[in-house]
Amino acid sequence: MEPMGEFEEIDFLADSGMSSAGSFREMIDAPVEDAQRERIARMGLCAALDGGDPRMAALVREQGPVAVWEYLRNSGSTRATAVRVRGVDVEAVQQATAACGSTFLIPSDPQWPLGVADLAWSEPVNGLGGEPWGLWVSGEGDFARACSRSVAVVGARASTAYGEHVAAELGAELAERGYTVISGGAYGIDAAAHRGALSCGATVAVMAGGLAKLYPPGNAALLTRIRDAGFVVSESPPDCVPSRARFLVRNRLIAALAQATVIVEGAVRSGAQNTVSWALSMSRPVLAVPGPVTSAMSVTPHRLIRNGEATLATCVEEIVSVLEPLDPRRETLPWAKSGAGGPLSDQERTLVDALPHGIGVSVDEVCARLGWNVVTVLGVLSRVEQAGWAQEYRPGVWRQPRQPPSQ
Amino acid sequence: MEPMGEFEEIDFLADSGMSSAGSFREMIDAPVEDAQRERIARMGLCAALDGGDPRMAALVREQGPVAVWEYLRNSGSTRATAVRVRGVDVEAVQQATAACGSTFLIPSDPQWPLGVADLAWSEPVNGLGGEPWGLWVSGEGDFARACSRSVAVVGARASTAYGEHVAAELGAELAERGYTVISGGAYGIDAAAHRGALSCGATVAVMAGGLAKLYPPGNAALLTRIRDAGFVVSESPPDCVPSRARFLVRNRLIAALAQATVIVEGAVRSGAQNTVSWALSMSRPVLAVPGPVTSAMSVTPHRLIRNGEATLATCVEEIVSVLEPLDPRRETLPWAKSGAGGPLSDQERTLVDALPHGIGVSVDEVCARLGWNVVTVLGVLSRVEQAGWAQEYRPGVWRQPRQPPSQ
Structure with a gap:
């Protein structure tokens, strides 16, 4: 591009x-x-x-x-x-923001979704990249919380009845398990995933244009329901019209807001492939739903599986299984099982608890969270990394490993 | 079992x-x-x-x-x-062999298929294993040659129209490319693969019972055509009736005769899984055809792909691509490309040429093939192994690597 x-x-x-x-x-x-x-x-x-x-x-x-x-x-x-x-005319933009009932979020807001921070570090895709400077959001509730446990379900607009069936089922079952379904609000797979999710819970539609006029117009009723029960979001001001470039840039937000991306259908040249590329650039899990080899709409999922870029997924359990180790809400933390003492000291355990699962944090951030000095943090980090409880997944960026060490 | x-x-x-x-x-x-x-x-x-x-x-x-x-x-x-x-009564068996127009092959016969030798080294599957002592074969032509470039296509008996369509297409396209399609002659996927292959070339049906009465009777016409255009083969004497145990033991022959195994459909408990296990026990490539996630008949292929036991295959090119590096008939050998001299000496090249691709040989066998003494063979083997041109894939058993070193 x-x-x-x-x-x-x-x-x-x-x-x-x-x-x-x-x-x-x-x-x-x-x-x-x-x-x-x-x-x-x-x-x-x-x-x-x-x-x-x-x-x-x-x-x-x-x-x-x-x-x-x-x-x-x-x-x-x-x-x-x-x-x-x-x-x-910033005042006009502020008025348009209020007129369409949306809020403009910036990174210091508590509702700012943490996942988009990875865009600052990820490899550009087709020369594009970088984090958004702000997000317009319409919807009730805590947007950051909705995104903190979320799966992107994306795919072809010219989908088959099979693909729409699977997308709707996955959307509903993910919502039923408390995962927010994130998609692009487009015809086909996106709409089916949103519809499925709406039947059980919340969903987020990421718009390429502004929130004053939701696109595509044919999905206006669906997008209104998504806004009422979940969120519509955009990094473009309310009156902005979508363009081809804005769709590609929008796709990075879908991937960045979600903990994992599932592609249900995609032809040999697929916009959903672009969303997958963003997820891969952020080292987020990608899953692909297989389909008949006779279907042109399953070419991209099959290619991603063959190339090892996506894990084959046939049901919601196989999607969730990729995320559960990352889920910060899990009730039983692995080291809690081994009883008091365990393999980590209290200090080490406190540090591991301060590390996020999916999105890494800098050493400075760890210092700020714990109120420890940098020498202490680096010392403890080095010990817990050797024990397998911390991972430097980009230079200077730390998180808990996907697979905690077995005991 | x-x-x-x-x-x-x-x-x-x-x-x-x-x-x-x-x-x-x-x-x-x-x-x-x-x-x-x-x-x-x-x-x-x-x-x-x-x-x-x-x-x-x-x-x-x-x-x-x-x-x-x-x-x-x-x-x-x-x-x-x-x-x-x-x-x-060996004489009676000999008469029955002649009466059904079959030949009894033993390993010293030139028509003996080389692939079954791997069964002597492979891990048992469900406690079963070992190479056959002989094979009854009916059909015209060179059985060993037919098997030397072959693919097993296996799957469910209770297949779907989709699975049969794919099996027939793959069977025809493999035959068109000169690959012999090997299967079990059963209803469903087996029959579809054989039928597809018959439309373009030869195919081999491996029987669990004897060749005097081909099983299942409902496929009698198909099995007769397979025998006339290709081969039917069994390790049981002509009058032997198939049993459950003989089907499991038969499956190891399907996997052993073929260079690779493709599973088209299989329910959660699948006989085709057994054939796949045999192929894996011999370190042979396994491919699986995906299907709709809504189809119970695609559960086993999807599981094999997810587990990394099978490579996802959507078309004949993706199957053949796994075999081409193993294909002893390829016209341009990799080291021929680098011109005279190249990375190997004439002596080293001669030794590599004497190594098979799929099935390994012992050092004694290499000595016998080349007329060299064991010290020379071991010395040259050690050099070509370091250069990546030979692989000791079981203790004392040598072959050419699947991926020759890049130059």
Whole structure:
């Protein structure tokens, strides 16, 4: 895929010295602590620029959204990026957000879903990547909690009756087991999975366009029910229309919000393959439902299984079995079984408890969670890693292993 | 599965000292070189004793069929094994063999299929195992050659229309590419695979009972056509009726005759699973065709794929791709590509050429093939093994690796 036009414009930011860390905060004179300023900056960036440019995401990550936003707002540049940023009417976006009954979430909000943080570290897919700067969410309840135990069910729009049957069954059975079903709200497999989930529980539809007019219009009634019983979410402002690029960038959110991705059907060239690629780029489990070898709609699931990129899944138990070791809600933690003492000291156990299962955290984050100094954390981390209770799954990023050591 | 009744009788052979190697040849006074005596002994053992007892197979392997046969014929024992051996009318079996137009093959015959030798080394399956002492074959042409490039296609008798369609297509496309389709002649998947193969080429039906009355009777017309265009084969004498135990023992021949086994459909408890277990016990490739997850007949293929025991196969190309590196007929040998000299010396190349692909050979056999002494063979073997051109896949048993080293 070609990068979107405005991505080229980032070069001028680099030319202006913005890409060298530290240099840019000095160029603006106001303090950046203000949460309201951050919210406005993130909303403005979402409104001005399409997400999914890994270089722009890195720049905002390094310099902070307020710094980037205010620099671009105040620059006299005639480059497209700056012009677009200056053209954003944040107040109008805020009004549209309220008008469609949605909330704009930023990472510091308690409702912010933790899973999207992995997009900051994952490999780009087709040159796209990076975490969203904010998310518009419509729906009742705790969005982060809904996503914390979730499975993406994706597949072809031109699905078969077989695929829709399986997607609806899996959607219903996942919801019945307390998993939120995440999908794209499209025709075919997406709609069947959402419908199945709605019959038993909550579901999340991730939109490529804004939440003011849910897409596709043919699924308007379904999407309204999803919003009422679960959530619709988008990183585009309410009035944004979907585009091909926005669908690809949207797919990374589906994969990032869910703990695992299941592909039910997909032809030889499949949009669902794109969602799978995002899940693989984040080292998230991918499962694929087989089908008749005579069906063109099972070509992509079969290829993924053959290539070892996906695990074959025939039923909800086989999906859940991949996630249970990752499930932070499990009642009996493995080391609790071995009784007091066990293989870990109290200090080691406390550290392992502080590590997440799916999404890793930095050593700094562990220090902050436990109130320990970095030397203590590194020492204990090294011991529990050797015992198999911690895993450095990216450099500097730690989590609990999928398979705890057997005792 | 319970071992068959007469297997317990072998203990008396052990008691009589037969199981200690070398001791038994001394107990009979005639020389054992005579090929006709060996043929009679092997035919008699097949007629008297069901195949598939690994202890009896080992005894015959160690002592030689003539020694075991003549000892049992001449012993006055009232044990069932001896009584059964003494009760065999070899002349009547020879007449029945001729009457049904079949030939009795023994390992020294040029038509003997090489693949069954792996049964002498493979792990027992459900307590059964061991190579056949002989094979009754009906059909025109070179049976060993037909099996040298072959694929077993097996599956449920209570198959679905989908499974039969796929089996017939795979059978036809394998035959079209010059592969012999091997199956069990049963209803359902077996019959569909044979029918597909018959439309383009040869096929082999392996019978659990004798060749005088082909089983099942409902497939009599099909089995007659298979015999006329290909081969029917059995290790039981012509008038033997099939039994449950003989079906399990027969399945090891299907797996052993074929270079790879493909399972098309199988319910949660499946006879085809037994054939797959035999193929796995011989380290032969197993492929499984997926199907709808809503079909009870695809449970076993899906389980095999999930467990990593089988590779998912959707088309004939994916089956053939597993075999091509093993195919001794390939025109361009990998080391031919790198030009004269290449990574191997002429001596090393000669030794690699003498190694088989699928079924290993002993160092003695390599010495015999090349006319080299054992020290030379071991020295060259060690060098080509280090270079990745030879593999000791069981202790003392050598073959070419499935994946030759990349250059």
